[in-house]
Amino acid sequence: MGATVVEKIFSSRCGRPVRAGEVVMAPVDGAMIHDITGPLAIRNFFQMGGTKVFNPRKVIMLFDHQVPADSITAAENQAFMRTFAGDQGIHNYDIREGICHQVVMEKGLATPGEIIVGADSHTCMYGAAGVFATGIGSTDMGFVLKFGALYFRVPESIRVDVTGRFPRRVGPKDLILSIAHDIGADGATYQAIEFGGDTFERMGMEGRMTCCNMAIEMGAKAGIVPPDRITYAYLEGRRAVSPVDLSPDPDARYVDRRMYDVTDLAPQVAVPHNVDLAVPVKDVAGIRIDQVFIGSCTNGRFEDLAEAAEVLSDNRFSDAVRVIIIPASRDEYLKALRSGLIERFVSAGALVEAPCCGPCMGGAFGLLGPGEISLSTSNRNFRGRQGSTEAKVYLCSPATAAASAIYGEITDPREV
């Protein structure tokens, strides 16, 4: 019986064939902590009797949720982590670099075949680099900081094959919203989602990140794209690695197989208050919106901003809408700056903020008041996620967000 991508990674890291369903104490190649979950993880590490972390070079630390510190408590949390980094010899990217997941990818800290954990649920995004990456809580992270290993139940996999070329102004976000709709908010719980097919073989790393990022929205432990020439081209100049073949065997066993053809896919919007409530944009077109957020680890990369700018063209954003645009990282910000996108957004009436999680974390800034409606390129539309529990969040692609921001109402980007 052949192996899935996930089984290949665990087998390779354990040095023996490992099958889905086995529980293994596996070594961890990277452990990411940020300003929200890090303080608890560090306290747990100490309570577990930890004195020195397993390997300071494998601990990734940065602050992205409340930056620059928006309260004295946030400042204290960050100061506590800075001291820990200094004591332990951990490199701390601090508030400089941007959203944790984007930074891990662009610094080449996630490479094919590795097992990486992060104290953040969207850690599954590193699957775009052929990594088994999963989000864990702070106590599990305390354990990892001490031992460099963690119990994993090796998950079964769902294979999602996608064929066809995206139509104009339709892309990976529309695809993953439509997949989440079909699989459901808990349809992949305890499982991994393995993406493939010619659409993924052509898809850039940015789109792969968007799709793997949202695997957790189906309850999945990981989302993963087998590494290929696109993966290694992305890693070139970021980290030297020798290619490994992690392609799933033809006779690999999956719990489910799903086929998609994007040729006729329409732009999608997930309506409140669950991510699996995706509908075609035309079904909700015309709904008035108060705020548009373009950013987050899901859709805050240069390509996302360029997609929004292409739709914006020479238009202005509606005065009835607060448009908040946040590049996912300093690198992405600089790319957008140098190519003139930032100037275009600001001229059109947007607020462009420095790289961070922004309104997606629902605590720092850009919060919604009761009764307000937001359209967001982020990953969650739970009740209260971006502020008041009486507000509504719709999720969409950067193209749909930009089109809607021009008209002040939910708008199909193909009609702009």
Added chain:
Amino acid sequence: MTMRVWKFSDNVDTDAIIPGRYLIHNDPCVLARHAFEGTRSEFAGQVREGHVIVAGRNFGCGSSREHAPLALTGAGIRIIIARSFARIFYRNAVNVGILPLVCGQADEIPEGAEITVNIEGGYIETGEKRYPIEPVPGFMQNIISAGGLVAYARDLEEVETCTGSQR
């Protein structure tokens, strides 16, 4: 011991359990004051030690924030019964000392019911009816027996990984 039931529906997410703006706090008692704020606002004021949450599918979905189960421990919750749990929440709950129990018929248990839990017997009981609960997976059982992951890890100098011992 009978326990009063707080009943919840499917897909209760961690943003509902503890909103993002309170994640700067790490103290379970402080977090507990804001548990279910805005979605079930009477909870924080009325929940008592030994009350139990009963929910539908996918309880605790969303963020990996351990502040969610911590807020519930601060509120006195020691047991959550659901048709199913989101994966990260399930582990976090065990790690902080909450026992997550899977019960396929959780939907049948009403709000305000008084229930007893018999873990060894593998069932929960309302006045007139018994509902089977699934056994806790073996490797999680060790952590629960130790009194949570912190206690489990405190006594360990090294762990045996699939590649050999580490640390």
